[in-house]
Amino acid sequence: MHHDSLHALLVKEKLSLTRPRRIIFDLLLHKDPQSMQVLISRAANKVDRATIYRTIELFERLGIVHRLNIGWKYKIELSDLFVGHHHHFHCNQCGATHTLQANPMLETMIDTVAAKENFSPRSHQLEIHGLCGQCAGQPA
Amino acid sequence: MHHDSLHALLVKEKLSLTRPRRIIFDLLLHKDPQSMQVLISRAANKVDRATIYRTIELFERLGIVHRLNIGWKYKIELSDLFVGHHHHFHCNQCGATHTLQANPMLETMIDTVAAKENFSPRSHQLEIHGLCGQCAGQPA
């Protein structure tokens, strides 16, 4: 059960699983990445704005959520701990976002490239833009 | 000379290379990605805040600069037109953003991974997060 993992992560840091934290976690569960605006409005009357910012900041620090770059804005999604590691492909034509399976060799190479320059990689994010199969077939 | 390319890009759109635009371009030249805050303060007394926002928006539209989402905020850097293709490493501790040389093998593999799922990749963006050499040496 996902709530157990969440609880465990919090307890490990001597933090508690409060009502607002559970609500925010649930807003993210089984959903596509969401903007702050959307999270705030979906939690309206249940969780205060300030609490949402504080919670997302905490969740990110604990590796529970992840900020995703989509165009200019960022969106929040649960981290690899709750959904497998993956990348995104954005179609420039139809605008769809597809997920790409993590590829072990690619993942390794990414870490290697960073380590080579004396960095200690913890996580990464890869976004590919182009044309999806459908759109490539029938040009505009 | 970089200013010539900048001028050419502007002229092509019937726009002019003004003092503020040159100043902002110079603030970006040969520097790591910078936040708006930093740009605004570095340009203090020379260019108005509103002009900086308008100029960055214009530069982005013309493909002169590129916006990176880093944490809550974003940072601006010159596009691949002025600096070769590269990736970024963001230090979770000190907040610095470093550039990583593009690695031909890695680039190829990224395209291959996308092609394998029937996508036609055009561009991509890779952000690695972790600890930079300095911060890894002396933990918090």
Place this chain on the structure above:
DNA sequence: GATATATTTGCAAATTTGTCGCAATTATAT
């Protein structure tokens, strides 16, 4: 369960970021 303790929340106010209209200024072509 009830209680003590430390954490966490909601609220309201402050700060920071980003936008807009418009008169004054500046670049470009003539």
Place this chain on the structure above:
DNA sequence: ATATAATTGCGACAAATTTGCAAATATATC
């Protein structure tokens, strides 16, 4: 040098994010 169209700075807004603090709530202990 001048006309014309683009561009800037300014001040006022509007939106996004942060902060301090008293009240509420979770957790461990009895």
